[in-house]
Amino acid sequence: MNILVLMKVVPDVVEELEVGSDGKSLDTSFLRTIINERDDHALEQALLLKDKHGGKVTLLTLDAPDIDDVLFTALAKGTDRAVKICGVESVQSTQTAVKLFGDVIAKTPDLLPVDLILTGVSAIDDLDGLMAAPIAHQLGWPYTGVVTHVTLADKTATVIKEFAGGVRGEYDVPTPAVLGIQAAEKPPRYVPVAKVRAAMKSQTIETVDAPAVEAATTVEVQQMAKPQVTGHAEMLEGSAEDVAGKICELLAKRGLL
Amino acid sequence: MSTATASADKDNGVMTLENLAKFPEGQKVYSCMQCGTCAATCPYGDDLVFPPRAIITMLESGLIEEVFASPGLLNCVTCYACMAKCPRGIKLTEVLLPLVKEQVFTHLKEVPAELQKALENTMRYGNPMGESPRKRALWAKSSPVPVPVISEIKRPVDVLWFVECYPSYHPRGNDGNRATAKLFKALGIDFAILGNEEKCAGECARLLGETGLFEMLTDSNIKLLRKYQFKRIVTGGAHAYDAFKHKYPAAGFDFEVHHTTPFFAQHLAQLKPKLTKKLDYTVTYHDACALGRHNGFYEEPRALLQAIPGVKLVEMAHSGVNSICCGGGGGGMWLDTYYAAKGCERLSERRVKEALDTGANVLAVSCPYEISRFEDALKVQGGEKRMVVRDVVELLAEALEG
Amino acid sequence: MAGNIWIVAEAWRGQVSEITFELLALGREVAGQAGVPLEAVLLGSNARELAQKLGAADTVLYADNAALADPVPENAAAALAQLIKERQPAAVLVPLTNLSVDVGVVLAAQLNVPFLNYCKNLKADGGNLTATCVLYGGKMEATVTASAKPAIIGILPGARSVEQGRSDKAAAITDVAVTLAAPKVHFKKYLDPETADVDITQKDFLVAVGRGIQTKDNLELAEDLAASLGGAVCGSRPVIDQGWLGLSRQVGKSGMLVKPKLYVMLGISGAPEHVEGMKSSQCIIAVNTDAAAPIFNVAHYGVVGDALEVAPALTEKIKARKG
Ligand SMILES: Cc1cc2nc3c(=O)[nH]c(=O)nc-3n(C[C@H](O)[C@H](O)[C@H](O)COP(=O)(O)OP(=O)(O)OC[C@H]3O[C@@H](n4cnc5c(N)ncnc54)[C@H](O)[C@@H]3O)c2cc1C
Ligand code: SF4
Ligand code: SF4
Numbered sequence: 009m010n011i012l013v014l015m016k017v018v019p020d021v022v023e024e025l026e027v028g029s030d031g032k033s034l035d036t037s038f039l040r041t042i043i044n045e046r047d048d049h050a051l052e053q054a055l056l057l058k059d060k061h062g063g064k065v066t067l068l069t070l071d072a073p074d075i076d077d078v079l080f081t082a083l084a085k086g087t088d089r090a091v092k093i094c095g096v097e098s099v100q101s102t103q104t105a106v107k108l109f110g111d112v113i114a115k116t117p118d119l120l121p122v123d124l125i126l127t128g129v130s131a132i133d134d135l136d137g138l139m140a141a142p143i144a145h146q147l148g149w150p151y152t153g154v155v156t157h158v159t160l161a162d163k164t165a166t167v168i169k170e171f172a173g174g175v176r177g178e179y180d181v182p183t184p185a186v187l188g189i190q191a192a193e194k195p196p197r198y199v200p201v202a203k204v205r206a207a208m209k210s211q212t213i214e215t216v217d218a219p220a221v222e223a224a225t226t227v228e229v230q231q232m233a234k235p236q237v238t239g240h241a242e243m244l245e246g247s248a249e250d251v252a253g254k255i256c257e258l259l260a261k262r263g264l265l
Numbered sequence: 266m267s268t269a270t271a272s273a274d275k276d277n278g279v280m281t282l283e284n285l286a287k288f289p290e291g292q293k294v295y296s297c298m299q300c301g302t303c304a305a306t307c308p309y310g311d312d313l314v315f316p317p318r319a320i321i322t323m324l325e326s327g328l329i330e331e332v333f334a335s336p337g338l339l340n341c342v343t344c345y346a347c348m349a350k351c352p353r354g355i356k357l358t359e360v361l362l363p364l365v366k367e368q369v370f371t372h373l374k375e376v377p378a379e380l381q382k383a384l385e386n387t388m389r390y391g392n393p394m395g396e397s398p399r400k401r402a403l404w405a406k407s408s409p410v411p412v413p414v415i416s417e418i419k420r421p422v423d424v425l426w427f428v429e430c431y432p433s434y435h436p437r438g439n440d441g442n443r444a445t446a447k448l449f450k451a452l453g454i455d456f457a458i459l460g461n462e463e464k465c466a467g468e469c470a471r472l473l474g475e476t477g478l479f480e481m482l483t484d485s486n487i488k489l490l491r492k493y494q495f496k497r498i499v500t501g502g503a504h505a506y507d508a509f510k511h512k513y514p515a516a517g518f519d520f521e522v523h524h525t526t527p528f529f530a531q532h533l534a535q536l537k538p539k540l541t542k543k544l545d546y547t548v549t550y551h552d553a554c555a556l557g558r559h560n561g562f563y564e565e566p567r568a569l570l571q572a573i574p575g576v577k578l579v580e581m582a583h584s585g586v587n588s589i590c591c592g593g594g595g596g597g598m599w600l601d602t603y604y605a606a607k608g609c610e611r612l613s614e615r616r617v618k619e620a621l622d623t624g625a626n627v628l629a630v631s632c633p634y635e636i637s638r639f640e641d642a643l644k645v646q647g648g649e650k651r652m653v654v655r656d657v658v659e660l661l662a663e664a665l666e667g
Numbered sequence: 668m669a670g671n672i673w674i675v676a677e678a679w680r681g682q683v684s685e686i687t688f689e690l691l692a693l694g695r696e697v698a699g700q701a702g703v704p705l706e707a708v709l710l711g712s713n714a715r716e717l718a719q720k721l722g723a724a725d726t727v728l729y730a731d732n733a734a735l736a737d738p739v740p741e742n743a744a745a746a747l748a749q750l751i752k753e754r755q756p757a758a759v760l761v762p763l764t765n766l767s768v769d770v771g772v773v774l775a776a777q778l779n780v781p782f783l784n785y786c787k788n789l790k791a792d793g794g795n796l797t798a799t800c801v802l803y804g805g806k807m808e809a810t811v812t813a814s815a816k817p818a819i820i821g822i823l824p825g826a827r828s829v830e831q832g833r834s835d836k837a838a839a840i841t842d843v844a845v846t847l848a849a850p851k852v853h854f855k856k857y858l859d860p861e862t863a864d865v866d867i868t869q870k871d872f873l874v875a876v877g878r879g880i881q882t883k884d885n886l887e888l889a890e891d892l893a894a895s896l897g898g899a900v901c902g903s904r905p906v907i908d909q910g911w912l913g914l915s916r917q918v919g920k921s922g923m924l925v926k927p928k929l930y931v932m933l934g935i936s937g938a939p940e941h942v943e944g945m946k947s948s949q950c951i952i953a954v955n956t957d958a959a960a961p962i963f964n965v966a967h968y969g970v971v972g973d974a975l976e977v978a979p980a981l982t983e984k985i986k987a988r989k990g
Pocket of ligand 3: 296297298299300301302303304317318321350351352353354355357
C-alpha cells in the first residue's frame with residue numbers, strides 16, 4: 009500500500025496578523041507560516057496505515073520558509089520520501105496550489121501509482137476552494153472528505169466521515185482515491201529532536217521545479233480587515249430574568265437556537 | 266544498546282549510559298548498596314516502576330532495555346530528593362536519571378498530549394505555552410519601573426536579566442517581574458532584559474529526556490547572550506538558573522549567573538534599610554528543589570523574608586533538604602492529567618496541606634512554576650481564603666513601599 | 668443579474684437541517700438585492716414533504732431519485748450540475764457543514780469553477796456578488812468578489828438566524844428529473860454516537876462549570892441548561908479534581924482543547940490554564956459574581972450575577988423559545 013500525502017503551509021495565527029499596504033492581502037514582513045494542521049493529521053493517518061500495512065509514504069509539499077524542518081521531521085517519523093516543489097511564490101491561492109500539485113503529480117514519473125492520496129480536508133486560508141476534491145477530479149479518482157478514520161483492504165478504503173452532532177457515516181471508497189482528512193485516528197506523533205537531527209544527516213529531500221501554471225482565479229479579494237475585537241466582554245445587565253432574555257435574543261440572532 | 270547518542274559520543278568526553286564506568290561519577294553508580302533509600306524518599310516512589318535502585322540493578326544485569334520500555338520514569342519530577350539522601354552519594358538526579366530518561370523518552374510509544382504540545386510549542390515559539398515570541402516582553406509595558414531591552418539601549422549593562430517563560434507570559438509571573446524590576450531599581454542596579462529574542466532555557470526538556478530540544482535551546486541562547494555585553498546574568502527561573510549553572514557550561518557558557526533570591530540576599534545590607542513597610546504576615550517558605558537541594562540555597566530566602574518588618578517565619582513539617590516537591594519539575598508541569606489518570610496524588614496538593622497546617626497566611630516561593638501550582642492547589646484544598654502564594658521578590662517589593 | 672439565486676437545502680435522516688433556513692434567509696436578501704427569484708434545491712428520495720418546509724423560497728426545485736436517499740456527495744453534485752446546466756443560476760449557496768461541503772467542492776470541481784469558502788455574508792449590487800469571508804481562523808475578514816458563473820459559495824453556519832428563513836407560505840414545488848450514474852463511493856451506514864462517553868471536543872454547545880457552582884448538587888442546573896441547548900457540561904480543573912465531573916470533561920491546559928459554537932461559563936474565574944483550552948470558542952458567555960474576574964477580558968458577553976440564578980432562568984427561556 010503506497011500513500012502520497014500533500015501538505016501546504018498556512019499563516020501561523022499565534023502571531024498577530026496584519027493587513028499589507030495594498031489593503032487586500034497579509035503583511036508578509038512578520039508573517040510566519042506553519043504546516044496546515046489537518047495536513048499534519050493526513051500525514052499521521054498515512055503513517056498509521058503504513059504501520060499497519062507496510063508500504064511507502066511519500067510527502068509532497070510546496071516550498072516555504074522552514075519547510076525543510078517540516079520535511080525532515082516527517083522523515084524522522086517514518087515518511088519514506090519527501091519531495092518539495094520549488095520555485096513557487098509563498099502566498100498561493102488554493103486554486104493555484106491545486107494546479108501545482110495536480111501538474112506535479114501527473115508529470116513527475118515516480119510519484120504514482122499510489123493507493124491513496126491524503127491531504128487535510130481544509131485549511132484556514134482556503135478562500136477559493138479545498139484541495140482534495142479538484143485533485144481527485146483531475147485524476148478521475150473517487151473522493152471523500154471530512155474523514156476521521158481509514159481502514160485499507162484490497163482495492164477498497166473503508167472510511168468514516170464526520171457529519172454533525174457526533175453522527176458519522178461509513179463509506180467504501182475504491183482505491184486509488186483522494187481523501188480529505190479531518191483528523192487522524194490518533195493525534196500526530198511526537199518525534200524527539202535527536203531523531204530529526206539524525207534524519208537531517210542521513211536522509212535527503214528531493215526537489216522538483218514548479219510547473220508554469222496560470223494563476224487565473226475568478227475570486228478576487230477587494231479588501232482585507234481585522235474583525236473588531238473589543239478586548240472586553242459586552243456586559244449584559246438586569247435581573248436574572250432580563251439577562252436570560254437578552255442571552256436568548258443574541259443566541260437566536262447568531263443562529264444558535 | 267543501539268541508539269546513536271549512546272555510542273557516537275563515547276570518545277569525546279560525553280557521558281553516556283554505555284560508557285558510564287569510564288567517568289568517576291559514573292563509576293559511583295556501581296557502588297550502590299541497594300539500601301532502597303532512594304525509592305523510599307521519592308515522592309512518586311511506587312509509580313516509577315523502576316526507582317533508582319532498580320535502575321541500577323537492571324543496568325548491572327544487562328536488562329536496562331526493559332527500563333527504557335517502561336513509561337514509569339515520566340513520574341520522576343527530578344526533585345533531587347533521592348540524590349540528597351543516597352548514603353553512597355551517587356549523583357542520581359544529576360547523572361544517572363537524565364541518561365536513562367533520555368532513552369525512556371525516545372522509547373515512549375505515545376507522548377502524553379499536554380506534554381507533546383508543550384514540547385512542540387517550545388520548539389516552535391521558544392515557550393511551552395505556545396504564545397507569540399513577539400509578545401515575550403509585552404509584560405514590561407506594565408512595569409512601574411522602566412525595563413530596558415538590551416538590543417535597544419545598545420550599551421553594556423551590569424545585570425542581564427533572563428526573564429524565562431512563565432514570568433514572561435503568566436499573569437502571576439508578570440507580577441513577580443514587576444517586583445523584581447522595582448528591587449533592581451531600589452538597589453540602583455543597571456539592568457536590561459533580552460526581550461523578544463529570549464527563548465526558554467530548556468531545563469524541563471532536558472530533565473524530561475528531550476535532550477535534543479535542550480541542546481537546540483542552549484545553542485540559541487548562548488549565541489544570543491554572546492551578542493551583548495554585561496557583567497552577570499540574574500534570572501528568576503529556578504530551573505533556568507540550574508541549567509545555566511550546571512549544564513550550559515558544557516556548551517561554552519561562561520557567564521556569571523545568579524538566581525534572584527540569592528542575588529537579593531547578597532544585597533541584603535543595602536536592601537534592608539529600604540524595607541520599611543510593615544507586613545503583618547505569617548510566612549512559610551517552600552524550598553524549590555532546584556534552588557534548595559540542588560544548589561544549597563536554604564538560608565538566603567529565609568534571610569530575605571526575616572528582613573521584612575512584621576514577617577513571622579514558620580516552617581512546614583518538611584523543609585530545607587526534606588522539602589516536598591511541588592511536582593512541576595522534569596516536565597511534571599505538563600503531566601498533571603497524566604498523573605491524575607494514573608491515580609497519583611498531585612504533589613502540589615500534598616505540599617499546600619502541609620503549608621496550611623503551619624497556620625501561615627502566606628506561602629512564599631522562589632520558582633515561577635510554584636505560584637500557579639500552589640494557587641490552584643489551595644483552591645482544590647479549599648484553603649485560598651486562608652493563604653496566599655507570593656514570590657519572595659513580591660514580598661520584598663511590597664515592603665519597599667513605605 | 669442574470670440567473671436566479673439558489674440555495675442547496677440540506678436534509679438527512681428525514682429532517683431538514685436548520686442551516687437550510689439560515690441560507691434561505693440570506694438568499695432571500697441577496698435575491699432581493701439582485702431583483703431575481705430565490706430558488707431552493709432539495710435532493711432526495713421520497714422526501715417531497717420536506718420541500719414543503721422551504722416556503723421562504725420563491726420556488727423549490729425538488730429532484731427525486733433513489734440514488735439521492737443516502738448522503739453521497741458525488742450523486743448530489745452530479746444532480747446539481749445537471750440542474751445548473753439546464754437552468755443557469757447566478758449563484759449557488761451551499762451550507763458549510765461536514766455533510767454539504769463535499770457536495771459543494773465536488774460540484775465546483777465538476778463545473779471547473781472556484782468554491783468560494785468561509786462566507787459569512789453576501790450582497791448583490793449591480794451584476795456583482797460581494798462576499799465577506801472569514802479567513803485565518805477568524806483573524807481576518809476579506810471582502811471578495813466572485814465573477815464565476817455560477818458562483819458556488821460555501822456559507823458558514825450562523826450567517827442569518829433560522830427563524831428568518833422559516834415561512835408558513837406554501838412552497839411552490841417544481842419537480843425536476845436527474846439521471847445519475849452509479850457512484851464510485853458507496854455509502855454503507857450511519858454510525859450513531861455512543862452515548863456512554865461524551866466527547867466534549869465534538870460538541871457545538873458547552874456549558875462549563877467552575878468553583879462558582881459551589882456544590883455538586885448545583886451541577887444539575889448546568890446539566891439542564893446544556894440539555895436545553897443540545898450540548899454537554901464540562902468544567903474547570905478544580906471541579907474535576909473534586910470528582911464532580913470525569914477527567915474527560917476537563918477543559919484547559921491539562922485537559923481538552925475545545926472550540927464549540929457556544930461556551931457558557933458558570934462561575935469560572937478565567938485562569939490562563941483554563942483559557943488556553945477554550946479561547947477559540949466562537950461565542951463565549953461568562954456568568955460570574957465578580958465584576959473584576961479576568962474571564963470578562965476573554966468572553967464575548969458577560970453577566971455579573973449569580974450563576975445559580977442565571978442558569979435556570981436561561982434554561983427556561985431557551986425551552987420556551989424552542990417550544
Ligand atoms: C499546571 C497547571 C495546569 C492546570 N490546568 C488546568 C486546566 O486544564 N483547566 C483548568 O480549568 N484549570 C487548570 N489549572 C487550574 C487553574 O490554574 C485554576 O486554578 C482553575 O482554572 C480555576 O478554576 P475556577 O475558575 O473554577 O475556580 P476559581 O478560580 O476559584 O473561580 C471561581 C469563580 O467563580 C465565581 N463565583 C463564585 N460564586 C459564584 C456564583 N454564585 N455565581 C457566579 N460566579 C461565582 C468567583 O467570582 C470566581 O471568579 C491548572 C493549573 C496548573 C498549575
Ligand atoms: S529525582 Fe525525585 S522524583 Fe526523581 S527519582 Fe529521585 S526522588 Fe524520585
Ligand atoms: S539510595 Fe543510593 S545506595 Fe541506596 S539504593 Fe538508592 S542509589 Fe543505591
